Amino acid sequence: MLKIIxxxxxxxxxxVPTDSVSSVREKFARARENQPAWAAxxxxxxxxxxxxxxxxxxxxxxxxxxxxxxxxxxxxxQARNEVQGTLxxxxxxxxxxxxxxxxxxxxxxxxxxxxxxxxxxGVIANISAWNYPYFVGSNVFIPALxxxxxxxxxxxxxxxxxxxxxxxxxxxxxxxxxxxxxLIGDGAIGSEILKHSVNGVFFTGSYPTGxxxxxxxxxxxxxxxxxxxxxxPVYVCDDAQVATAAEGLADGAFYNNGQSCCSVERIYVHAAxxxxxxxxFVETVKAFVLGNPMDDNTYIGAVTRPAQIDxxxxxxxxxxxxxxxxxxxxxxxxxxxxxxxxxxxxxxVNHTMEMMREESFGPLIGIQKVANDDxxxxxxxxxxxxxxAGVYSATKARALGLMALVNSGSVYWNCCDRVSPRxxxxxRGHSGMGATLSEEGISTFLQPKAYHLRG
Numbered sequence: 001m002l003k004i005i006x007x008x009x010x011x012x013x014x015x016v017p018t019d020s021v022s023s024v025r026e027k028f029a030r031a032r033e034n035q036p037a038w039a040a041x042x043x044x045x046x047x048x049x050x051x052x053x054x055x056x057x058x059x060x061x062x063x064x065x066x067x068x069x070x071x072x073x074x075x076x077x078q079a080r081n082e083v084q085g086t087l088x089x090x091x092x093x094x095x096x097x098x099x100x101x102x103x104x105x106x107x108x109x110x111x112x113x114x115x116x117x118x119x120x121x122g123v124i125a126n127i128s129a130w131n132y133p134y135f136v137g138s139n140v141f142i143p144a145l146x147x148x149x150x151x152x153x154x155x156x157x158x159x160x161x162x163x164x165x166x167x168x169x170x171x172x173x174x175x176x177x178x179x180x181x182x183l184i185g186d187g188a189i190g191s192e193i194l195k196h197s198v199n200g201v202f203f204t205g206s207y208p209t210g211x212x213x214x215x216x217x218x219x220x221x222x223x224x225x226x227x228x229x230x231x232x233p234v235y236v237c238d239d240a241q242v243a244t245a246a247e248g249l250a251d252g253a254f255y256n257n258g259q260s261c262c263s264v265e266r267i268y269v270h271a272a273x274x275x276x277x278x279x280x281f282v283e284t285v286k287a288f289v290l291g292n293p294m295d296d297n298t299y300i301g302a303v304t305r306p307a308q309i310d311x312x313x314x315x316x317x318x319x320x321x322x323x324x325x326x327x328x329x330x331x332x333x334x335x336x337x338x339x340x341x342x343x344x345x346x347x348x349v350n351h352t353m354e355m356m357r358e359e360s361f362g363p364l365i366g367i368q369k370v371a372n373d374d375x376x377x378x379x380x381x382x383x384x385x386x387x388x389a390g391v392y393s394a395t396k397a398r399a400l401g402l403m404a405l406v407n408s409g410s411v412y413w414n415c416c417d418r419v420s421p422r423x424x425x426x427x428r429g430h431s432g433m434g435a436t437l438s439e440e441g442i443s444t445f446l447q448p449k450a451y452h453l454r455g
Contacts, residue, residue, distance in 0.1 A: 002016045002157060005071075006073070008340075011337075018189065024196070049170075050145065052173035058087060064162070073293050074301055089135070114451065130157075133155060143441060149200075151180045152193055154184075154185070156205075191216070197220075200222055201224050225433065227434075227436065228387075233264075237394075254363050267366070271371055311361070316344065319354070344364040359385070377405055388411070391411075424438040
């Protein structure tokens with residue numbers, strides 16, 4: 001049995017039966033046997049099922065948000081935002097899939113026609129994440145299902161109830177029980193899935209786990225897509241709107257307790273405006289309400305994984321030892337139940353410090369003063385990650401020039417921590433490989449077939 005623990009109260013919410021070696025084997029066999037029938041199901045029927053699923057998310061938003069907040073500690077307002085925001089992603093997939101699937105004639109003369117068509121990969125493993133289970137899950141299982149794949153879906157053990165709620169609503173919408181199959185358990189169950197001959201593995205999580213997955217399936221010549229972590233930098237130029245940048249970046253750093261792969265994790269500020277920026281930034285962070293995640297006014301909720309508090313404490317201690325200046329926070333919240341960490345802001349930081357090199361994945365940020373654009377760019381690229389990066393500047397050409405030189409899958413001008421269904425979501429280096437979202441995020445679940453037709 002898997003114990004579901006509320007990170008805000010440390011109480012056991014529920015105990016859920018887990019899968020086993022034999023049940024994983026049985027579920028894979030079911031998916032393999034039934035995948036051809038699911039692939040042959042007319043697209044119009046699949047679209048109707050996903051449209052109904054979308055309707056359930058919309059009508060059940062409050063219930064689903066409360067389940068999410070209970071098991072991951074996400075503030076309830078942010079949980080509602082996640083469920084609501086998923087609707088737009090589903091709309092994109094509903095609108096675009098038929099276009100992607102349509103065979104395309106690329107050459108024709110009196111003797112021969114050449115056509116490109118697409119077929120599903122087959123059975124895929126979707127090993128999902130807890131921090132945004134609706135976002136990162138739907139980025140995979142919605143286009144995978146629409147393109148004819150059967151999905152073995154393993155939600156994170158920290159978002160199990162949400163995963164089961166998703167599964168129940170997909171089945172209620174008409175998706176066959178053998179087309180979308182949940183697998184419940186911890187990392188051992190994820191590893192067990194990889195022992196079977198799936199046609200693709202789509203994982204969202206940490207770099208160490210992503211590396212293990214890539215190693216486990218190496219040599220099998222299957223699609224492997226990894227959405228991993230980040231150490232996302234932002235540079236605030238001397239011509240930026242200081243207050244606007246400070247407020248936006250405080251939100252980008254601390255939304256969802258900083259537990260986002262695209263959270264702002266490093267801020268570089270031009271020396272000419274550094275002190276003013278820091279003043280506005282700290283003022284904004286001090287106004288964030290830390291408390292019960294079920295309270296509508298709460299902005300900083302509980303840290304989902306207790307082990308992450310140890311990581312944050314070590315990064316704080318390392319920074320202090322190396323001369324960083326602590327302006328706000330820096331400690332685990334004591335005197336109350338639950339796993340809470342104070343929103344924490346450092347200045348006088350540098351790249352000898354762990355907090356400026358390794359993913360924090362919590363409510364902690366370092367702000368470093370830089371002399372010019374060249375220094376900022378050098379520091380932004382001084383990382384093994386490459387997920388997102390941003391520039392705040394009043395000059396578009398200046399920002400575009402810097403963004404073009406940053407080694408990152410997504411770049412932002414005067415914004416941050418933003419994802420669009422119309423744009424590919426991809427990482428470089430230790431931030432992963434492959435892309436979800438956009439038309440590429442549909443095509444990734446397909447394999448092309450070339451037709452040479454002589455009439």
